[in-house]
Amino acid sequence: MSNPPQRITVNLNATPVQAEAGQSVGAVLMGQGIKAWRTTRNEGKPRGLFCGIGACYDCLITIDGEPNQRACMVQASDSMNIEGDFSA
Amino acid sequence: MSKESTSPFDVAVIGAGPAGLAAAVAAAERGARVVVLDAATQPGGQFWRHRPESVEPDPEGHGHHGWKTYLDLRSRFDAAISTGVLHYLPNTQVWMIEREDAGRFVLRLTPATGTTIEVPTVRADKLVSCAGGYDRQLPLPGWELPGVMAAGGIQAFIKANGTLPGKRFVVAGTGPFLLPVAANIAAAGGKVVAVCESSSLTNWLPHMGAASGVPGKALEGAEYAAIFAKHRIRYRTRTVVTKVVGDSSATAVQIAKVDASGAIIPGSERLLEDVDIVGFGWGFTPQIELAVSLGAETRIDADGSLVCVADEKQSSTVPGLFLAGEVTGVGGAVLAVAEGYVAGASAANGEQPKTSTARQIQRHRRFASAMHQAHPVPEKWDELLTDDTLICRCEEVSHAQVTEARDVLGATDARTMKSFTRTGMGWCQGKVCGYAVSCLSAKGTTDENAQHASLTSVAKRPVATPLTLGEISTLDSREPHNL
Ligand SMILES: Cc1cc2nc3c(=O)[nH]c(=O)nc-3n(C[C@H](O)[C@H](O)[C@H](O)COP(=O)(O)OP(=O)(O)OC[C@H]3O[C@@H](n4cnc5c(N)ncnc54)[C@H](O)[C@@H]3O)c2cc1C
Ligand code: FES
Ligand code: FES
Numbered sequence: 001m002s003n004p005p006q007r008i009t010v011n012l013n014a015t016p017v018q019a020e021a022g023q024s025v026g027a028v029l030m031g032q033g034i035k036a037w038r039t040t041r042n043e044g045k046p047r048g049l050f051c052g053i054g055a056c057y058d059c060l061i062t063i064d065g066e067p068n069q070r071a072c073m074v075q076a077s078d079s080m081n082i083e084g085d086f087s088a
Numbered sequence: 089m090s091k092e093s094t095s096p097f098d099v100a101v102i103g104a105g106p107a108g109l110a111a112a113v114a115a116a117e118r119g120a121r122v123v124v125l126d127a128a129t130q131p132g133g134q135f136w137r138h139r140p141e142s143v144e145p146d147p148e149g150h151g152h153h154g155w156k157t158y159l160d161l162r163s164r165f166d167a168a169i170s171t172g173v174l175h176y177l178p179n180t181q182v183w184m185i186e187r188e189d190a191g192r193f194v195l196r197l198t199p200a201t202g203t204t205i206e207v208p209t210v211r212a213d214k215l216v217s218c219a220g221g222y223d224r225q226l227p228l229p230g231w232e233l234p235g236v237m238a239a240g241g242i243q244a245f246i247k248a249n250g251t252l253p254g255k256r257f258v259v260a261g262t263g264p265f266l267l268p269v270a271a272n273i274a275a276a277g278g279k280v281v282a283v284c285e286s287s288s289l290t291n292w293l294p295h296m297g298a299a300s301g302v303p304g305k306a307l308e309g310a311e312y313a314a315i316f317a318k319h320r321i322r323y324r325t326r327t328v329v330t331k332v333v334g335d336s337s338a339t340a341v342q343i344a345k346v347d348a349s350g351a352i353i354p355g356s357e358r359l360l361e362d363v364d365i366v367g368f369g370w371g372f373t374p375q376i377e378l379a380v381s382l383g384a385e386t387r388i389d390a391d392g393s394l395v396c397v398a399d400e401k402q403s404s405t406v407p408g409l410f411l412a413g414e415v416t417g418v419g420g421a422v423l424a425v426a427e428g429y430v431a432g433a434s435a436a437n438g439e440q441p442k443t444s445t446a447r448q449i450q451r452h453r454r455f456a457s458a459m460h461q462a463h464p465v466p467e468k469w470d471e472l473l474t475d476d477t478l479i480c481r482c483e484e485v486s487h488a489q490v491t492e493a494r495d496v497l498g499a500t501d502a503r504t505m506k507s508f509t510r511t512g513m514g515w516c517q518g519k520v521c522g523y524a525v526s527c528l529s530a531k532g533t534t535d536e537n538a539q540h541a542s543l544t545s546v547a548k549r550p551v552a553t554p555l556t557l558g559e560i561s562t563l564d565s566r567e568p569h570n571l
Pocket of ligand 2: 048049050051052053054055056057058059060070071072073
């Protein structure tokens with residue numbers, strides 16, 4: 001039985017965006033058409049979700065000021081601040 | 089969780105997937121005091137991953153197999169929690185295990201997400217590791233592009249979020265697991281442009297004996313055939329993706345026919361355009377690093393994965409350490425549950441499994457072994473690699489660097505390769521590149537044990553999960569925090 005989806009607002013680099021409650025940060029970003037949110041240290045290449053389950057660490061992102069969080073593991077919550085290189 | 093009681097647990101279970109749930113329930117129902125540590129925020133593991141219960145409290149199990157088994161295990165799990173015999177610590181990752189003088193296991197814990205952990209250490213007399221696994225990957229040109237994911241990662245995304253990561257998908261690799269992934273994408277409204285299976289289905293014929301011992305599997309096969317027909321999904325056998333194309337993200341894939349060795353059949357290449365997500369799955373890699381760190385003996389399974397040796401009571405070669413599920417060999421959720429029950433009962437009171445259970449486990453093992461033989465990693469998979477294809481995604485080490493270290497410097501095992509090229513030294517600690525690096529390094533030697541040795545060195549990680557330096561430095565000053 002699904003409850004009607006509850007809406008939350010998250011801030012993507014300080015821009016407020018509406019999302020559905022109960023989604024991972026990675027899913028919120030992919031839902032916005034953002035497929036990459038960081039660049040690699042050596043070659044500056046874009047990265048986003050890969051393994052999807054917390055094993056590969058490709059999806060690292062800054063959440064509420066805390067760097068290196070796994071976007072596939074963290075559930076998005078209301079007024080969360082998500083910061084990344086979205087042009088990646 | 090009560091902090092008053094200071095006695096250690098009888099049994100600690102790592103993982104709340106099919107194996108871990110069964111182990112925890114079996115041990116708790118035999119009167120053991122049990123603690124369950126799981127990195128996920130709710131029970132189910134990979135197979136029964138579902139929407140957060142905060143938004144969907146009573147999931148109906150759409151797209152899930154064995155959901156009734158899950159509901160049964162879950163209600164017994166919850167019952168054991170409510171009577172206080174079972175303590176469940178979700179969002180908790182075990183990153184190191186030590187042993188005290190009495191042989192007791194000391195599990196060091198870190199939060200899977202966020203930065204605070206309520207209980208940094210638990211102790212238990214017996215340990216059951218049901219840590220499952222993750223998708224095994226093979227490098228290919230373009231696999232580092234955003235939009236390329238693990239096939240299981242797509243599955244997990246759909247199950248957890250109820251949405252799709254993209255619109256038009258290609259699923260590729262080998263094994264029957266590609267089927268449920270494609271089926272779930274289609275059921276969620278995505279377009280599956282193609283499923284590329286590197287093996288030929290006639291590979292199944294020699295193994296029908298083993299498969300027919302597990303009737304449920306044939307049924308599932310017919311079910312997928314119907315779903316594929318309904319959604320017009322092309323199932324291309326003896327076909328591989330030769331490269332992923334795109335500038336800043338995947339936009340197309342090139343596919344080609346292969347022969348039995350995995351060599352490309354000249355002239356068979358074609359481009360599949362307008363693809364935004366590509367999912368690769370070459371089987372699974374069991375997470376055995378914690379068991380290996382305790383000294384558990386390993387072997388190479390039929391799929392080429394390094395797995396831990398377990399006897400008929402699911403006991404490892406380390407006294408007090410029991411194993412169930414993918415860590416003893418990739419074999420699916422039904423087998424994981426059966427092994428979990430046995431492991432939990434053995435850990436609780438040394439119980440011997442019933443003959444019927446032992447037979448069921450054997451039947452499923454035979455099936456798994458037949459499946460692995462029918463879906464091998466193509467021998468010539470590395471012929472697709474170009475000089476600049478990344479082998480190690482984390483440290484951005486190219487194929488040219490790896491082959492040079494092997495052929496010029498003699499790096500014929502993963503450990504030496506790591507010291508020359510940094511493969512395996514990134515955030516994932518070789519989880520993603522370890523298999524490929526082991527294969528590529530071993531190509532430089534005729535030593536038959538090279539692959540086993542390399543995979544073992546990959547599984548020997550100092551810590552099972554990257555920690556901040558702060559966390560490591562606080563280790564010694566931490567109060568022993570018993571529950
Ligand atoms: C991403 C993914 C998706 C899959 N989807 C399907 C599918 O749709 N259909 C199918 O037939 N098979 C699927 N499989 C295969 C399936 O997962 C297995 O057959 C089955 O789940 C194995 O059960 P298990 O209990 O051994 O492990 P899992 O279900 O993997 O459970 C292991 C649990 O242990 C936890 N864990 C691991 N290490 C630690 C640690 N150090 N500390 C704390 N917790 C830890 C994990 O977070 C996980 O919750 C999938 C596999 C993966 C990797
Ligand atoms: S996608 Fe691999 S850790 Fe998040
Ligand atoms: S891919 Fe090589 S260390 Fe992560």
